[in-house]
């Protein structure tokens with residue numbers, strides 16, 4: 001069934017990518033049937049970096065290193081000052097990029113293209129169980145990321161997950177906001193066509209994002225931890241456990 005996710009916003013905002021993600025339903029596979037489950041939500045938002053692929057891959061660390069290179073070489077900040085600067089922007093603006101835009105007139109497209117210029121095949125490989133779990137979930141599934149859709153599409157392609165999602169809500173779609181600002185969740189729900197927070201769940205590796213999502217009434221799952229965590233409704237380490245978390 002084609003869902004009403006592909007409508008262009010009236011302001012013509014770029015960055016919400018839905019075309020090409022619908023496709024025809026694929027035949028069920030034994031692996032997928034194993035993960036078939038009822039869930040109590042209509043919509044699940046998936047973070048990308050350090051969630052759709054784990055931190056152990058080293059990809060996000062490599063992206064952050066390229067951010068440092070960019071800030072040193074293109075913005076002209078001395079190496080010794082970059083760590084503190086990024087921490088400040090991360091806390092004040094949500095992302096390094098938003099801080100660079102506000103204080104250094106950095107062009108977001110130039111920055112995003114530079115920092116994501118990495119050989120993904122050296123970091124990522126498909127996980128058939130992750131694919132089976134996500135594709136079997138009977139919900140609207142959207143990538144919800146502070147990166148851009150070009151990076152998200154490359155990552156999903158490398159993980160063989162590109163047809164598992166109904167769309168990508170990227171940093172351009174969220175502009176001038178980004179996660180974890182409350183407005184970012186409003187944008188995400190509007191794109192999803194589900195304005196009831198209680199019908200939405202989010203999976204993200206950052207406690208500040210799960211904390212903010214909970215404040216909006218969204219069920220928040222913290223990825224990358226096994227034990228309970230105060231800023232999240234649940235935690236997830238193994239994708240096989242996701243249907244139970246959402247049931």
Ligand SMILES: [Mg+2]
Pocket residue numbers: 047048049050051204205206
């Ligand atoms: Mg993340």
